[in-house]
Amino acid sequence: MSEMKTIHSLEELEELAEVLREEQKSKSRITVCTGVACSSLGSEELAKELSEESKNLENCEVKKVGCKGLCALGVLVEDDKNMYHSLKKDDAKNLLAMMEGTQESSEYILSKDIPFYSKQKKIVLENAGYIDPDSLDDYIAADGYKALFSAISDMERSEVIDEIKKSGLRGRGGGGYPTGLKWSTVEKAIGDQKYVICNADEGDPGAFMDRSVMEADPHRVIEGMAIAAYAVGANKGYLYIRAEYPLAVKRIKLAIKRAEKFGLLGENICGSGFSLKLDVRLGAGAFVCGEETALLSSIEGKRGTPTPRPPYPAESGLWGKPTLINNVETYANIAPIIRNGGDWYAKIGTESSKGTKVFALTGQIKNSGMIEVPMGITLEQIIFEIGGGMALGREFKAVQTGGPSGGCIPRDHLNLEVDYENLKSVGSMMGSGGMIVMDESSKMVEVAKFFMEFCMSESCGKCVPCRVGTVQMYEILKKISKKDGTRKDLALLEELCDVVRNTSLCGLGQSAPNPVVSTLRFFKEEYENLLVESRCHISISKEA
Amino acid sequence: MYVRPKPPSDDKRFKQLMREMKRHGYARNSLIEVLHSAQEAFGYLEDEVMKFVALSLQLPLSKVYGVATFYSFFTLKPQGKHTCVVCTGTACYIKGADRIMESIENEYGIKDGDTTEDDELSLLSARCFGSCNLAPMAIIDGEVAGYLDEDKTLKWLKGVLYV
Amino acid sequence: MATKQVKTLKIDGMDISSIQGSSILEVAREHDIYIPTLCFVEGLCAVGSCRLCLVEIEGSGKLLPACTTQIYEGMSVITNSEKLLKYRQMILSLMFAERNHTCAVCVSNGHCDLQAMLQILHMDHIKVPYMFPRLKVDATHDRFVMDHNRCILCSACVRVCDEIEGAHTKDIEGRGIKSNIITDFAQNWGDASSCTTCGKCVQVCPTGALSEKGKAVSEQLKRRSFVSYLKSMREDVL
Ligand SMILES: Cc1cc2nc3c(=O)[nH]c(=O)nc-3n(C[C@H](O)[C@H](O)[C@H](O)COP(=O)(O)O)c2cc1C
Ligand code: SF4
Ligand code: SF4
Ligand code: FES
Numbered sequence: 001m002s003e004m005k006t007i008h009s010l011e012e013l014e015e016l017a018e019v020l021r022e023e024q025k026s027k028s029r030i031t032v033c034t035g036v037a038c039s040s041l042g043s044e045e046l047a048k049e050l051s052e053e054s055k056n057l058e059n060c061e062v063k064k065v066g067c068k069g070l071c072a073l074g075v076l077v078e079d080d081k082n083m084y085h086s087l088k089k090d091d092a093k094n095l096l097a098m099m100e101g102t103q104e105s106s107e108y109i110l111s112k113d114i115p116f117y118s119k120q121k122k123i124v125l126e127n128a129g130y131i132d133p134d135s136l137d138d139y140i141a142a143d144g145y146k147a148l149f150s151a152i153s154d155m156e157r158s159e160v161i162d163e164i165k166k167s168g169l170r171g172r173g174g175g176g177y178p179t180g181l182k183w184s185t186v187e188k189a190i191g192d193q194k195y196v197i198c199n200a201d202e203g204d205p206g207a208f209m210d211r212s213v214m215e216a217d218p219h220r221v222i223e224g225m226a227i228a229a230y231a232v233g234a235n236k237g238y239l240y241i242r243a244e245y246p247l248a249v250k251r252i253k254l255a256i257k258r259a260e261k262f263g264l265l266g267e268n269i270c271g272s273g274f275s276l277k278l279d280v281r282l283g284a285g286a287f288v289c290g291e292e293t294a295l296l297s298s299i300e301g302k303r304g305t306p307t308p309r310p311p312y313p314a315e316s317g318l319w320g321k322p323t324l325i326n327n328v329e330t331y332a333n334i335a336p337i338i339r340n341g342g343d344w345y346a347k348i349g350t351e352s353s354k355g356t357k358v359f360a361l362t363g364q365i366k367n368s369g370m371i372e373v374p375m376g377i378t379l380e381q382i383i384f385e386i387g388g389g390m391a392l393g394r395e396f397k398a399v400q401t402g403g404p405s406g407g408c409i410p411r412d413h414l415n416l417e418v419d420y421e422n423l424k425s426v427g428s429m430m431g432s433g434g435m436i437v438m439d440e441s442s443k444m445v446e447v448a449k450f451f452m453e454f455c456m457s458e459s460c461g462k463c464v465p466c467r468v469g470t471v472q473m474y475e476i477l478k479k480i481s482k483k484d485g486t487r488k489d490l491a492l493l494e495e496l497c498d499v500v501r502n503t504s505l506c507g508l509g510q511s512a513p514n515p516v517v518s519t520l521r522f523f524k525e526e527y528e529n530l531l532v533e534s535r536c537h538i539s540i541s542k543e544a
Numbered sequence: 545m546y547v548r549p550k551p552p553s554d555d556k557r558f559k560q561l562m563r564e565m566k567r568h569g570y571a572r573n574s575l576i577e578v579l580h581s582a583q584e585a586f587g588y589l590e591d592e593v594m595k596f597v598a599l600s601l602q603l604p605l606s607k608v609y610g611v612a613t614f615y616s617f618f619t620l621k622p623q624g625k626h627t628c629v630v631c632t633g634t635a636c637y638i639k640g641a642d643r644i645m646e647s648i649e650n651e652y653g654i655k656d657g658d659t660t661e662d663d664e665l666s667l668l669s670a671r672c673f674g675s676c677n678l679a680p681m682a683i684i685d686g687e688v689a690g691y692l693d694e695d696k697t698l699k700w701l702k703g704v705l706y707v
Numbered sequence: 708m709a710t711k712q713v714k715t716l717k718i719d720g721m722d723i724s725s726i727q728g729s730s731i732l733e734v735a736r737e738h739d740i741y742i743p744t745l746c747f748v749e750g751l752c753a754v755g756s757c758r759l760c761l762v763e764i765e766g767s768g769k770l771l772p773a774c775t776t777q778i779y780e781g782m783s784v785i786t787n788s789e790k791l792l793k794y795r796q797m798i799l800s801l802m803f804a805e806r807n808h809t810c811a812v813c814v815s816n817g818h819c820d821l822q823a824m825l826q827i828l829h830m831d832h833i834k835v836p837y838m839f840p841r842l843k844v845d846a847t848h849d850r851f852v853m854d855h856n857r858c859i860l861c862s863a864c865v866r867v868c869d870e871i872e873g874a875h876t877k878d879i880e881g882r883g884i885k886s887n888i889i890t891d892f893a894q895n896w897g898d899a900s901s902c903t904t905c906g907k908c909v910q911v912c913p914t915g916a917l918s919e920k921g922k923a924v925s926e927q928l929k930r931r932s933f934v935s936y937l938k939s940m941r942e943d944v945l
Contacts, residue, residue, distance in 0.1 A: 036673075036674065036675040036677070036678070036688070037675065037677040037678055037690075039688070040675070040678055040688040040689075040690050071677035072677065202674065203671070203672075204672075205632075205633030205634045205635075205637075205671045205672035206633050206634035206635045206672060206676055207672070207674070207676075208672075208674030208675065208676060211674040212674075243580065243617050244617075244670065244672075244673055244674070245674065281576070281577065282576065282577065282580055283615075283617075284576055284579075284580065284615030284616075284617040284618060285615050285616035285617030285618075285670070285671075286614065286615050286616065286617075286882070287671065288882075298576065299573070300573045301571075301572060301573035301574060301575035301576050301577075301611070302573075302575075302607075302611065303610055303611055303614040303879070303882075304614060304615070307754075307755075308755040308771075308772055308775040308776070310776070310777070360674075360676060362634075362635040362676040362677060362679060363635055363638050363639075364638065364639075368676070368677045369677060400634065403634070434634065434635075434676075436634050436635055436638060438638060442638060450634070450637055451634075454671070456883060456884065457883060458671075458882075458883070459882065459883035459884070460614075460882050460883065461860070461879070461881070461882045461883045461884065461885070461886035462754070462756045463755070463756045463757070463758055464756070464757055464758055464798050464801050464802055464805075464859075465758055465797075465798055465801065467805075467860070467883055467884055467886065468801035468802070468804065468805045468838075468884065469801055470883075470884075471838070471884050472801065472804070472835050472836070475836070492834070492835065495797065495834075496797070496835075499794055499797040499798070502770055502794065503758045503761055503770060503794050503798060504758075505755060505756065505758070505772075591892065594892075595892065604869075604874075604875035604876070604878070604891075604901065605891045605892045605901065606875060606876060606877055606878035606889055606890065606891050606892070606893075606901075607875060607878050609878065609880055609889060609891075609892050609893050610878035610879050610880055610889065613880040613881050613882075613893075614880075614881070614882050
């Protein structure tokens with residue numbers, strides 16, 4: 001890297017990539033997962049030991065990489081041939097012996113043919129777990145920044161947008177708004193200054209896809225943003241990242257610095273006159289700031305309260321200027337689409353939802369971890385094939401998607417093909433991609449109460465229905481779960497759900513009733529069994 | 545021209561904070577970034593610090609206070625010597641985060657957000673660190689403690705407190 | 708300056724034309740069509756927070772606040788329907804239940820916008836349980852009193868103090884149900900050095916939350932026309 005200079009053209013970039021790939025081929029590589037889960041199991045120590053121990057091996061390189069996905073079986077390490085699992089921090093010597101074939105390894109080798117890997121399709125995560133997130137070389141060797149440079153040098157802005165439109169990509173931040181359409185609105189909006197923003201607030205509790213993408217492959221997000229900025233005509237951008245993700249912040253900041261140093265960001269990129277300055281802004285623990293207008297207020301240094309839309313940020317966003325806001329995963333899809341073409345992408349997925357989706361699979365499931373699957377895969381395949389079924393041998397009860405804005409899907413709908421519309425049709429939503437599997441021990445009223453408590457304490461307090469309505473609903477749920485609720489309380493709860501959903505100012509309030517509505521739809525008997533009246537009824541009939 | 549205020553004391557951390565504000569060009573919209581730096585330097589947002597920030601950035605006092613109290617990442621109370629942040633996100637909740645919280649509350653007689661009287665331990669909660677695979681988990685003095693149960697949590701705390 | 712375009716639309720079936728950039732509420736008021744409001748004050752930025760002015764737009768399932776939604780060509784607005792009334796009644800119920808509105812002992816009894824809204828929406832009871840929070844009364848200011856029990860967090864006082872008076876003495880602390888109006892550093896109003904004692908906040912407050920000291924209940928009538936007057940004066944200067 002030291003002899004690397006500013007890259008001025010696509011040709012220079014491709015040449016460099018070729019050189020770097022040759023260099024990599026000449027070495028054997030051991031990659032150690034240092035994602036959150038593996039780190040907490042001592043993967044950092046293991047990586048250090050491995051480097052020490054392998055020092056005198058010729059042409060061997062130990063790399064710390066981002067999350068390899070199957071967190072439940074950490075620490076994961078991979079060499080050119082095999083993936084090894086369930087390693088401990090002091091396993092370095094054993095592992096090297098296994099790799100050399102001088103030690104029995106079968107119980108540590110993880111076949112790549114298991115459904116956990118074979119049923120996945122990696123686009124967003126294609127580099128995750130293979131490249132060193134802090135190395136620009138690694139990213140360039142993996143065709144990094146090629147899409148940006150070819151867009152700038154060979155494509156008109158409108159062509160870039162057309163390609164995204166063709167791909168059918170929809171926003172991965174929850175709403176599923178067509179990305180190409182959003183880009184063209186911003187492109188058409190009149191303004192001397194435009195902004196691009198990456199929404200990395202990932203507030204949905206139980207979701208960590210965006211975090212993993214930023215930690216495992218930060219340049220991919222930056223490249224996506226840069227292509228977007230070129231397409232819509234923006235020269236300044238912000239990544240709004242949760243303060244709870246310090247490592248992601250560090251990696252993204254470093255990636256920006258490196259990209260700037262080599263002319264991949266900054267002034268006059270690729271000699272085209274196109275410039276882009278990116279900056280990081282920290283969130284500060286407010287779920288509502290994931291909502292785009294609240295996010296804008298927060299970047300402006302204010303209380304993160306949403307403002308009514310219209311006007312949409314595309315027309316009047318940051319400081320009143322046209323602003324493009326997309327999610328981390330949305331941006332992470334852009335470079336591959338430009339590299340391989342929109343048609344290629346549109347071949348994956350369902351009629352209405354194209355491409356893949358990354359999910360954070362957690363809860364009472366065996367293979368908890370991070371997965372990327374094609375749209376249209378069924379819930380059953382995700383949970384029982386990729387996920388390996390329920391942990392502790394318990395019965396499946398429901399799967400929660402969409403976080404506090406989503407719902408619980410019962411076993412009758414396990415054959416549902418996952419896409420935006422289908423999830424909505426069963427009262428849930430795609431959301432950002434948290435998927436929490438619950439077994440028979442979960443009580444649905446408690447689950448609804450949990451999410452309502454969340455919405456209540458995350459409400460910004462600006463509008464009445466959400467500020468007061470969520471508290472009223474929470475109190476009723478509390479009453480019912482303590483077996484103090486009556487049929488009248490339940491009726492009031494249902495009325496409140498309707499009012500809060502239809503009258504709240506922003507998406508937080510509008511979707512806050514969803515977990516209640518969905519559990520009422522599929523598990524109403526659990527509510528009714530807790531009502532006080534039914535007990536009264538019995539006691540009266542006894543007396544009579 | 546507006547004369548920016550002098551730091552209220554010659555505590556080095558104020559100098560540091562001034563440099564940070566200067567780096568942002570004293571832009572009013574950098575308030576949240578500046579509060580982050582202030583909290584990092586001082587451990588929490590003291591009144592004196594917030595007032596200094598307000599004056600330096602030429603922002604109304606009520607606005608700074610309003611922003612600082614809107615975001616739950618900011619704390620206006622000093623923290624204990626040790627902190628335990630229990631994750632109360634969905635995955636952790638499903639796996640019993642509430643019981644872990646309760647066991648700490650009972651053992652140390654403090655509630656979520658409180659600090660023990662002897663300033664040893666502050667108990668906090670947070671919504672999801674994105675480490676759901678380790679559920680239920682907590683962050684104790686900056687270190688990730690995963691796959692917790694009541695016993696394991698209390699043992700872990702005993703290992704760091706009063707030593 | 709370019710002349711503003713005229714847009715034609717329907718409100719409650721009536722054909723209306725008005726200039727581009729006007730809000731539904733402004734246009735409705737020009738034509739004496741009543742839409743209930745509590746957080747809107749003429750001359751201050753509209754925030755759309757009380758949600759009482761929600762109206763239906765034909766062909767769109769979503770309800771939109773009349774105070775912040777601009778008119779567009781061909782839109783058809785319904786300002787009153789059974790559905791809207793039902794929603795408005797519940798929203799007003801939520802407002803009443805949030806804090807302690809005991810009208811009989813309130814300084815604004817008889818000329819309070821919140822109280823009047825009960826009649827306008829034909830309500831004789833509140834649909835949700837009262838929450839009875841314990842809140843303070845700040846009587847430390849020489850001339851004014853802030854009774855948090857009566858506050859509906861409409862933010863009119865915050866806006867007038869910032870946008871018109873330019874003092875920004877008031878703001879909101881906390882979030883969600885813990886939101887609260889503060890003066891300066893969340894200190895007693897009497898100690899808030901930025902307050903100019905202009906009293907504009909008292910005038911725009913729709914309830915008895917802000918009142919003048921030493922005035923009888925009958926004298927607590929509020930005057931608001933100064934806000935749009937001052938705003939237009941200021942625009943002329945600029
Ligand atoms: C309460 C609330 C929270 C949200 N949180 C997030 C979030 O954490 N991350 C995100 O990307 N989008 C979030 N969104 C969606 C954003 O408002 C916005 O639609 C999205 O960032 C647009 O990007 P996309 O088109 O790429 O999905 C949230 C929306 C609401 C209403
Ligand atoms: S719906 Fe809730 S979060 Fe959204 S503006 Fe209203 S109070 Fe704030
Ligand atoms: S004090 Fe009055 S004007 Fe201010 S927010 Fe409360 S009700 Fe509105
Ligand atoms: S007047 Fe429009 S929301 Fe209050």
